[in-house]
Amino acid sequence: MVNLERHARHLSLPNVGLEGQQRLTDASVLVIGAGGLGSPVALYLAAAGVGRIGLVDNDRVDLSNLQRQILHSTSDIGALKVDSAKASLEAIDPNITVEIFPTRLRPENALEILGNGWDVVVDGTDNLPTRYLIDDTCSILNLTWVYGSIFRFEGQVSVFGYQDGPRYRDLFPEAPPAEAVPSCAEAGVFGILPGMVGTLQATEAIKLMLDLPPSLNGKLLVYDALEMTFTHLSFEADPERAPVRDLKRVAKMLTDEQWCEPSAIPAKPKEQKSSSDSPSSMFNQLPMAEFLQRRESGWAPFILDVRSDGEYQQAHVASCDLQISHTAVLSVAEQIPKDSDIVIHCKSGMRSQLAAIELIKAGWDGKNLYNLEGGIIAWNKAAPEEIV
Numbered sequence: 551m552v553n554l555e556r557h558a559r560h561l562s563l564p565n566v567g568l569e570g571q572q573r574l575t576d577a578s579v580l581v582i583g584a585g586g587l588g589s590p591v592a593l594y595l596a597a598a599g600v601g602r603i604g605l606v607d608n609d610r611v612d613l614s615n616l617q618r619q620i621l622h623s624t625s626d627i628g629a630l631k632v633d634s635a636k637a638s639l640e641a642i643d644p645n646i647t648v649e650i651f652p653t654r655l656r657p658e659n660a661l662e663i664l665g666n667g668w669d670v671v672v673d674g675t676d677n678l679p680t681r682y683l684i685d686d687t688c689s690i691l692n693l694t695w696v697y698g699s700i701f702r703f704e705g706q707v708s709v710f711g712y713q714d715g716p717r718y719r720d721l722f723p724e725a726p727p728a729e730a731v732p733s734c735a736e737a738g739v740f741g742i743l744p745g746m747v748g749t750l751q752a753t754e755a756i757k758l759m760l761d762l763p764p765s766l767n768g769k770l771l772v773y774d775a776l777e778m779t780f781t782h783l784s785f786e787a788d789p790e791r792a793p794v795r796d797l798k799r800v801a802k803m804l805t806d807e808q809w810c811e812p813s814a815i816p817a818k819p820k821e822q823k824s825s826s827d828s829p830s831s832m833f834n835q836l837p838m839a840e841f842l843q844r845r846e847s848g849w850a851p852f853i854l855d856v857r858s859d860g861e862y863q864q865a866h867v868a869s870c871d872l873q874i875s876h877t878a879v880l881s882v883a884e885q886i887p888k889d890s891d892i893v894i895h896c897k898s899g900m901r902s903q904l905a906a907i908e909l910i911k912a913g914w915d916g917k918n919l920y921n922l923e924g925g926i927i928a929w930n931k932a933a934p935e936e937i938v
Contacts, residue, residue: 570760577759578602583674584631587698589621590748596639606651607631618741657801660687670755671695679804685718689794698751703740705747705773709764716787781877833906833919838928851891856905868938876905895922
């Protein structure tokens with residue numbers, strides 16, 4: 551039953567009212583991760599009166615978490631995050647049901663956990679393989695999920711699988727090599743950033759439960775905390791993407807701590823694939839080894855660096871033709887050729903994919919665009935003498 555006094559401000563909203571608040575009371579949301587993103591998401595879902603909230607996390611509270619993971623306090627150090635989070639949410643509203651899963655989401659348990667009657671799934675994770683696992687599992691179960699990602703001063707938010715809309719694999723068909731992704735400790739994160747991104751995620755999740763169309767279906771919102779800008783990038787479902795029928799593909803990717811602990815990063819690069827094998831039909835994925843081989847044969851593409859000005863000043867490729875942030879790539883469109891091959895790189899290979907999408911939308915031929923897998927990290931490992 552709706553607590554009329556607690557949710558009075560919702561009841562007066564024309565798009566919520568008593569009927570909408572009852573929807574929230576009857577709704578079930580699964581939050582995967584009780585850390586930086588999961589904290590604001592879960593807190594605002596509880597405050598909004600979402601009747602059943604699930605939390606998946608196997609980690610324990612550490613002092614270094616408290617800079618951004620506001621579900622937890624100093625007295626919770628050493629406790630399981632799901633236990634600490636459950637206490638915090640129940641302190642906000644003792645009438646909601648909080649179900650905890652003190653485990654890491656794995657291919658072995660994903661279908662069981664996500665298939666437990668949730669209306670919406672929210673991603674609060676901090677590693678790429680788990681996002682692919684969420685996307686594949688939601689594809690199988692026909693669930694909508696709200697994506698969030700943070701890196702240093704930048705955040706991303708989107709909604710995947712809404713009414714058969716685009717999936718995460720439509721935007722990012724393949725993850726960059728594990729050895730190209732910096733560890734969580736190395737990357738760092740601006741403490742307030744998860745609060746901004748998580749609140750945006752909670753907004754889209756609540757809209758979904760109120761049967762209000764999400765604003766970020768088929769759109770990726772990119773937030774830059776330094777510049778205080780919001781950029782929207784549109785994308786569509788890839789009609790050639792094979793449907794997900796099981797979790798075997800993502801199971802091969804997901805090995806214990808591989809993507810977040812430096813000690814677990816493979817010492818040797820994984821076997822590289824040819825760009826012709828890429829599932830992306832929009833542009834080419836280019837392994838570093840293939841780039842070097844083709845360049846030795848005389849290939850001279852235009853080199854586009856889409857990292858920030860600060861990153862470029864710290865280190866860049868001597869042969870770079872142009873540098874511009876991936877969010878502003880179209881502001882220098884006249885400097886980017888349309889009649890030659892273009893190799894786009896960032897730090898690890900994710901932002902460069904977004905830049906390629908923007909160029910294609912603006913009229914560039916995807917056949918001439920090459921996303922350098924592993925970015926400047928891979929370049930520095932393969933040819934450090936070219937970095938200045």
